[in-house]
Amino acid sequence: MIEMWDDDKINAFQATLLTWYDQEGRSTLPWRQDREPYHIWVSEIMLQQTQVQTVIPYFERFMATFPTINDLAMAPEQLLLKTWEGLGYYSRVRNMQKAARQIIDDYAGSWPDNMQELQKLAGIGPYTAAAIASIAFDEPVPAIDGNAFRVFARLFKIDADIAQPKTRKIFFELGQQIIDQKRPGDFNQAIMDLGSSYMTAKNYDSEHSPVKAYNAAYLDGTEALYPVKSKAPKPKPVTYFAIAVKSPAGYLWEQRPTKGLLGDFWMMPLYALTDFILDNDAHWTEEEMIQATQKRLAADYGVVADLKRVPGRPVTHVYTHLKWTVTILTATVKKQNLQRGQWQTMADIQNDPQPKIQDKIWQRLK
DNA sequence: GAGCCGTGGGC
DNA sequence: TGCCCAAGGCT
Numbered sequence: 001m002i003e004m005w006d007d008d009k010i011n012a013f014q015a016t017l018l019t020w021y022d023q024e025g026r027s028t029l030p031w032r033q034d035r036e037p038y039h040i041w042v043s044e045i046m047l048q049q050t051q052v053q054t055v056i057p058y059f060e061r062f063m064a065t066f067p068t069i070n071d072l073a074m075a076p077e078q079l080l081l082k083t084w085e086g087l088g089y090y091s092r093v094r095n096m097q098k099a100a101r102q103i104i105d106d107y108a109g110s111w112p113d114n115m116q117e118l119q120k121l122a123g124i125g126p127y128t129a130a131a132i133a134s135i136a137f138d139e140p141v142p143a144i145d146g147n148a149f150r151v152f153a154r155l156f157k158i159d160a161d162i163a164q165p166k167t168r169k170i171f172f173e174l175g176q177q178i179i180d181q182k183r184p185g186d187f188n189q190a191i192m193d194l195g196s197s198y199m200t201a202k203n204y205d206s207e208h209s210p211v212k213a214y215n216a217a218y219l220d221g222t223e224a225l226y227p228v229k230s231k232a233p234k235p236k237p238v239t240y241f242a243i244a245v246k247s248p249a250g251y252l253w254e255q256r257p258t259k260g261l262l263g264d265f266w267m268m269p270l271y272a273l274t275d276f277i278l279d280n281d282a283h284w285t286e287e288e289m290i291q292a293t294q295k296r297l298a299a300d301y302g303v304v305a306d307l308k309r310v311p312g313r314p315v316t317h318v319y320t321h322l323k324w325t326v327t328i329l330t331a332t333v334k335k336q337n338l339q340r341g342q343w344q345t346m347a348d349i350q351n352d353p354q355p356k357i358q359d360k361i362w363q364r365l366k
Numbered sequence: 367g368a369g370c371c372g373t374g375g376g377c
Numbered sequence: 378t379g380c381c382c383a384a385g386g387c388t
Contacts, residue, residue: 089371128384
């Protein structure tokens, strides 16, 4: 059971926090120059699981490309993905377009102004809804993100596991009690700024934090114990062959399926070894695996190619839940009619949205 | 509710 | 290198 503050302590905390925020907060961030819901929204989506320094140039480019919600609603998908290329979690930008269309179709182009209604929009969950509602519309709802979890856990010595979804309720209700009713948006952003400066996950410096007098874990020397967070499972290893087939018309190039990892991005053909090699109990040499892949390539794409392994270590890439190990196979062929995919010149490939792992493969082919 | 969904940075 | 971390949401 946590020890709740009385009204005097809450008021004093708010005053201390907001005074610090007014003086030391990151007021120059490009999405803090006004309170346009569109600007707040785009920044909040980009900032999900992504650091501020990474987001800044993407935010500027996104606003130049899609100045209004109407521009976003009408954008072709390839431009969406190209604008988001490198940010990751690409469903974020697809959902943004869905939400833009929802606002136009269901709300006559005018933003809903409260947390409950905002959560009906695609890609907007409890955190983002509270952030937009408080920052753009002054609704006094706490925005419970990773920063708020960490800061509140230390201030109040909360030992619930923040990796568990049900824990959110504890923090939200606590936040409701201590949020500043007059400046809820600034309160939420101040907690975030605190969480990314003095009260980071590692190398925190609570000694110099403006709210150290309110930090129960710091005061009794148990700060290292908070927040409590169970470990995520390790990424599962997956092994692929990537097939780099070059013809006079360009590389064999194919768009990935819409659903799942890297949906609708362009890549070279990939074969997971488990798809057709490890399903039986046979022991395969690498040469046998390459030969099997070559036959598969002919059957799937109609491409006859003498595949050679690119020397050196395979390319690796770690996702949140997967670890890819990719061995590259290459061949140079005449232009052949394709059953799947297309021949694409390097000039055109540059314009296609493609994932980081594909970029690593290009680097290896240089 | 557990698994899925990217990438870059720090140590 | 192999972890963990960074303004989460969807299924």
